Amino acid sequence: MLKSWLLLLGAIVAEVLGTMCLRAAVDQPIFAIGVVIGYVIAFTLLGLALGRGIPIGIAYGIWAAAGVALVAVLGAILFGETLSFIAIIGIVTIMAGVFIVQTGQRDPSAAEVLDS
Template sequence: MPYLLLALAIAAEVAATVSLKLSNGFSKLAPSIVVVAGYAVSFVALAKVLKMGLPIGVVYAVWSAIGVAAVALIGVLFLHEPVNLVMISGLVLVVGGVVLIEVGATR
């Protein structure tokens, strides 16, 4: 159950972050509503995950790294944002760091 809530928190945060760009500085109503609702859902779900006893370092690392990777991928695929090898390498390092945090937390 905590990982399902964590997945919800990540999905809501990704939707909110992408909508932040689409809101054009909060000048478009629908994406602006998704921003506020998405961040609210994300933080409530994240708080519930933490209440279930998962370590905050692991939860935050997974939440932020998957969110960063997902937003970057959406930016490249759907928003036509540029990508290069250096940026890809950075994402690999972020995800690799989260894997190491997860492995270290289980020892």
């Protein structure tokens, strides 16, 4: 199970790098190559993580929330974009929502025992 979570982590990193390249490509078009490579790797790793048993609702939620948070922070650091207090509250809310969804996910094997 650890390997599936590492694959998901890799998908998050690749997606964030691809998105950072997307922003960088505005000023230097050569970064478009990084966009394509980043997203191909991200979707490949995400698919592999799903194939190893992470539920899609959990995997996609974590992937999207972590991506939004990291892109917002890195955009502020690397590109001087504004990260307002309200935006920070929004990021925290998204991450809290993903946490709630993840902790509320029932274990299918436990459900079978309860249904018996």
